[in-house]
Amino acid sequence: MSTSTSHSSSLNHGYLIAFASAVVLSTTAIFIRYLTLTYAIPPLVLAFWRDAFVTATLLAVLRLLNPHLLHVAPHHLPYLVIYGFVLALFNATWTLSVTLNGAAVSTVMAYCSAGFTALLGWRFLKETLDWGKILAVILSLTGCLLVSGALDQTVWHANLLGIMTGFLSGLCYAIYSLMGRSAAQRGLNPWTTLLYTFGFAAIILMMFNLSSNGFLPGAASKPADFLWLGNALAGWGILFLLAAGPTVIGFGLYNTSLSYLPSSIVNLIATLEPAFTTISAYFLFRERLDSIQLIGGLMILGSVIFLRIHESRLASRSLSVA
Numbered sequence: 502m503s504t505s506t507s508h509s510s511s512l513n514h515g516y517l518i519a520f521a522s523a524v525v526l527s528t529t530a531i532f533i534r535y536l537t538l539t540y541a542i543p544p545l546v547l548a549f550w551r552d553a554f555v556t557a558t559l560l561a562v563l564r565l566l567n568p569h570l571l572h573v574a575p576h577h578l579p580y581l582v583i584y585g586f587v588l589a590l591f592n593a594t595w596t597l598s599v600t601l602n603g604a605a606v607s608t609v610m611a612y613c614s615a616g617f618t619a620l621l622g623w624r625f626l627k628e629t630l631d632w633g634k635i636l637a638v639i640l641s642l643t644g645c646l647l648v649s650g651a652l653d654q655t656v657w658h659a660n661l662l663g664i665m666t667g668f669l670s671g672l673c674y675a676i677y678s679l680m681g682r683s684a685a686q687r688g689l690n691p692w693t694t695l696l697y698t699f700g701f702a703a704i705i706l707m708m709f710n711l712s713s714n715g716f717l718p719g720a721a722s723k724p725a726d727f728l729w730l731g732n733a734l735a736g737w738g739i740l741f742l743l744a745a746g747p748t749v750i751g752f753g754l755y756n757t758s759l760s761y762l763p764s765s766i767v768n769l770i771a772t773l774e775p776a777f778t779t780i781s782a783y784f785l786f787r788e789r790l791d792s793i794q795l796i797g798g799l800m801i802l803g804s805v806i807f808l809r810i811h812e813s814r815l816a817s818r819s820l821s822v823a
Contacts, residue, residue, distance in 0.1 A: 515761025519770040522754035525747055527777035530604035532743040534786060537600045540736050542729045544596040544719035545710055547740070549727070552592060552703035554744030559696040562749075570693045577689060584680045584694070585701025591673035592702060593709065597719045598670045601663035602649070604782040605790055609648050609775045609798045610667035615805045616641030617675035625679070633811035640804035645671065647797025648790070662718060695752060775802065 536542055563570045573581065598607040616638040623630035649664045684694045710727070713720035721727060730736040755771070775798065782788040790798060 515758050516770070518754050518761065519758035520773070522751055522758055523771050523773040524777055525754060526751035526771070527608070527747075527774045527781065529743065529747040529751070530599050530608045530778050531781050531785060532739060532747060533596055533599045534604040534782065536736065536739060536743070538786070540730060540733060542736075543710075543721055543726060544600045545593050545706060545713075545717065546721050546726055546729055548589075548592040548596040549703060549706040549710060550740050551596075551744050551748070552589070552699050552706060554741050555748050556696065556700040556703055558745045558749050559692070559699065563692060563696060567692075570690055571696070573689070573693055573697060577687065578697075580684070580687070581689075581694070581697040582701050584677075584684065585698045586705055587673060587676050587680055588698045589702040589705040589709070591670060591677050593706065593719075594666045594670040594673055598663065598666040600719065601660065602667055603788045604786065605775075605779040605788045606648055606794065607667060607670065608778040609790075609794075609801060610645055611670050611674055612775055612801045612805055613641045613645035613668070613671035614674035614678065615801075615808055616645075617672050618678055619808065621675055621679055629815075631815075633815075634808065637804040637808040637811070640800045640807070644797040644800030644804065647800065648794045649797075650794070 533544075533547065536547055537544065560571070595607065595611060598610065601607075602610065619628075619630065619634040619638050622628035623634070645668060649667050650660070681691075681694070685691070707727075709717060710721040711724065713722075721729075730740070758770075779788075779790065779798075
């Protein structure tokens with residue numbers, strides 16, 4: 502087999518794996534929407550069990566396949582606790598956003614994280630903020646305003662919490678992504694990072710629920726709410742699939758695709774996730790985006806694609822100069 506044929510085969514594998522990752526990850530909001538509609542489980546209780554099941558799944562898989570990934574240097578633990586706290590905030594706001602806004606709107610709004618990431622990266626990681634990134638930020642945040650319906654004053658009265666959680670989920674996702682970059686720079690294995698961040702996030706979400714006293718929206722009102730699903734075995738099974746499927750398998754496929762393709766290409770393919778979620782939400786829950794929301798969604802996705810292409814061109818120029 503020639504080198505070019507082998508390279509082409511490798512690229513095909515990469516594209517298929519990255520595409521599968523986007524499909525799997527797109528079902529996250531669908532699972533959450535189904536559980537909240539069918540069982541009315543409090544969103545923060547759902548978020549706790551999701552993180553707990555992810556942690557249990559990763560513990561079992563890593564212990565079986567690569568036990569040394571279970572260990573982390575003690576000096577990394579404080580950072581991982583903070584990282585877990587950010588993940589807990591993201592999972593809490595994301596789950597609440599899906600409950601209040603629906604699967605389609607919440608998924609599209611989460612992608613405004615691209616704009617937040619550019620701003621936060623410039624402020625805290627000393628990354629450049631050129632005209633391309635500024636344009637992407639404007640497109641992203643404007644798109645979020647349109648998708649959330651925030652330009653309609655009546656929506657602020659009817660769904661203020663939904664708008665706020667939608668934006669917060671995007672902001673938390675951006676911070677989570679930046680901390681992922683920092684974790685890689687610290688030499689932490691991505692699977693080890695995933696295990697510890699989800700483990701600490703589960704503990705923090707348990708504390709959120711136990712200490713809320715009805716203050717936090719969507720939290721447990723009493724300890725017994727942790728067993729909200731009771732003897733509903735189907736509900737528990739779907740909750741476990743949410744963790745072991747979209748989260749663990751989705752991230753696993755995403756990481757695997759990075760061994761075949763550049764991260765810029767993988768990230769571009771990942772932008773298909775909101776489209777898949779929107780299609781699934783339409784057929785399963787009859788959710789649909791109106792024309793203004795569709796325009797906003799296209800602006801958000803366009804900003805992500807533009808930003809990835811812009812960053813790729815900048816990187817190519819840097820390499821050519823070097």
